[in-house]
Amino acid sequence: MSFAIAPNKKITVYLIGDSTMADKEVNAYPETGWGMPFHYFFDSTVVVDNRAKNGRSTRTFIEEGRWKPVVENLNEGDYVLIQFGHNDEVPTKRSYTTPEQFTANLVKFVSEARNKKAVPVLITPVARRKFDSSGKIEETHAVYTRLVKDVATKYKVPLIDLDAKSQELVKQFGPESSKYLYNYLSPGENPHYPTGRKDDTHFSELGARKMAEIVLHEIKNLNLELANHIRAVPLKEKK
Amino acid sequence: MIKENFKKALFVCLLGLVSFTLPIKKHVTIWMVGDSTMCQYDSSRFPLTGWGMPFAQYFDSSVTIKNEAKGGRSTRTFIAENRWQKVVENLNEGDYVFIQFGHNDEAKNYPDRYTTPEDYRNNLIKFVTESRDKKAIPVLITPVSRRKFDANGNATETHEVYSKIVREVAVQMNVPLIDLDAMSLKLLQQFGEKNSALLFMQLEPGENPNYPSGVHDNTHFNAYGARHIAELVLKGINNLHLELADRIFKK
Numbered sequence: 001m002s003f004a005i006a007p008n009k010k011i012t013v014y015l016i017g018d019s020t021m022a023d024k025e026v027n028a029y030p031e032t033g034w035g036m037p038f039h040y041f042f043d044s045t046v047v048v049d050n051r052a053k054n055g056r057s058t059r060t061f062i063e064e065g066r067w068k069p070v071v072e073n074l075n076e077g078d079y080v081l082i083q084f085g086h087n088d089e090v091p092t093k094r095s096y097t098t099p100e101q102f103t104a105n106l107v108k109f110v111s112e113a114r115n116k117k118a119v120p121v122l123i124t125p126v127a128r129r130k131f132d133s134s135g136k137i138e139e140t141h142a143v144y145t146r147l148v149k150d151v152a153t154k155y156k157v158p159l160i161d162l163d164a165k166s167q168e169l170v171k172q173f174g175p176e177s178s179k180y181l182y183n184y185l186s187p188g189e190n191p192h193y194p195t196g197r198k199d200d201t202h203f204s205e206l207g208a209r210k211m212a213e214i215v216l217h218e219i220k221n222l223n224l225e226l227a228n229h230i231r232a233v234p235l236k237e238k239k
Numbered sequence: 240m241i242k243e244n245f246k247k248a249l250f251v252c253l254l255g256l257v258s259f260t261l262p263i264k265k266h267v268t269i270w271m272v273g274d275s276t277m278c279q280y281d282s283s284r285f286p287l288t289g290w291g292m293p294f295a296q297y298f299d300s301s302v303t304i305k306n307e308a309k310g311g312r313s314t315r316t317f318i319a320e321n322r323w324q325k326v327v328e329n330l331n332e333g334d335y336v337f338i339q340f341g342h343n344d345e346a347k348n349y350p351d352r353y354t355t356p357e358d359y360r361n362n363l364i365k366f367v368t369e370s371r372d373k374k375a376i377p378v379l380i381t382p383v384s385r386r387k388f389d390a391n392g393n394a395t396e397t398h399e400v401y402s403k404i405v406r407e408v409a410v411q412m413n414v415p416l417i418d419l420d421a422m423s424l425k426l427l428q429q430f431g432e433k434n435s436a437l438l439f440m441q442l443e444p445g446e447n448p449n450y451p452s453g454v455h456d457n458t459h460f461n462a463y464g465a466r467h468i469a470e471l472v473l474k475g476i477n478n479l480h481l482e483l484a485d486r487i488f489k490k
Contacts, residue, residue, distance in 0.1 A: 026296050040285040041448050191297045191488040205462035231448045
């Protein structure tokens with residue numbers, strides 16, 4: 001009966017979140033969500049299914065019926081990487097979600113994923129580029145990052161503190177050079193942004209890849225089984 | 240008087256209508272011939288990116304990009320392997336041929352790639368002539384700069400001889416020229432010695448699963464660098480006022 005065990009079943013890694021994670025339309029390039037380079041890091045046993053969507057909070061993601069099909073398709077051993085906050089935390093946005101509701105929605109994602117024997121992973125919202133006048137980096141998600149951490153502790157969910165890790169990276173780059181990580185374009189530089197762009201939230205190809213690398217490292221640090229499916233390329237010396 | 244104005248207005252309206260109903264742009268293909276700095280890469284080599292990859296994302300639907308560039312190829316081996324023949328056979332009137340070689344032609348330490356300056360010149364002339372025979376439009380591009388800074392922090396020319404040959408052929412045969420070597424050298428200078436590394440394949444050991452032992456490459460671009468180079472080529476197209484400029488994505 002050994003053939004009754006599904007051989008080579010693929011693991012699906014669902015990404016649910018907002019614009020900082022989402023795949024982009026070509027005419028938004030070079031704005032890049034970190035979920036895009038994240039596709040390129042796994043071996044053939046893993047499918048990355050990026051369901052993240054620009055502008056969504058936990059609340060609007062659920063209300064628009066984006067969470068339901070994820071749950072319905074979840075199989076045992078699949079992963080759900082959850083990163084929200086940017087649109088939940090802004091009271092003036094249509095997507096605003098109260099702290100209580102944000103917490104409840106995260107708990108919903110976690111418990112429903114677990115009901116399907118999938119593995120939820122909570123991720124704190126990736127940092128915005130914000131420095132104070134003395135050149136010190138500022139926390140931009142204090143409240144909502146705290147809420148993600150609290151849910152992770154309370155429900156023993158693997159946590160990737162992307163907010164803290166990405167702040168470290170942005171700090172390393174410094175106030176000027178950190179612009180390279182974000183979608184900064186001068187007027188006339190890029191046909192998709194003829195008047196230029198100074199975006200301290202959304203990433204360039206460089207920033208998105210660096211963020212994806214951070215998430216990948218944390219998956220290893222957490223000793224998730226998923227880490228065994230990271231692409232293994234034989235070490236070789238530079239020619 | 241009112242009648243006259245009315246006539247004028249009607250005429251302007253009609254003109255407007257005509258411009259709306261002009262036949263749709265004839266479809267064109269941009270054939271890209273060149274080396275590893277331009278070519279397409281499999282995702283298993285990500286973040287390695289040829290500038291032809293992001294370049295393809297900035298045109299309207301009247302343009303198809305055929306990126307025939309191939310890593311390690313010089314003008315000589317590109318021809319010897321029948322890669323050029325395949326392009327010529329498929330060229331249509333009004334198509335563009337973007338030609339960027341040099342990195343491998345000039346590499347004396349790779350005899351299997353090396354092309355003498357004379358042969359390099361002749362091969363470029365061959366590309367131009369045979370494109371024109373098919374009523375296609377050749378565009379010569381000087382080889383994109385390598386990252387090399389002198390002790391004073393100045394970005395240094397890395398293709399002196401071969402870029403000069405491209406410029407000479409362009410003048411001699413009246414070919415549109417994009418001096419990507421000069422443009423990219425300026426870009427590297429803007430980024431500066433340290434930050435220009437962000438444009439290239441520079442990864443620490445363990446940073447990226449596709450390059451476990453890390454990589455320090457001052458020739459090949461990552462996705463970020465490739466896009467900056469593609470932006471320079473697009474700027475070059477605009478500066479040349481090629482008809483192709485009207486097919487660049489407009490917001």
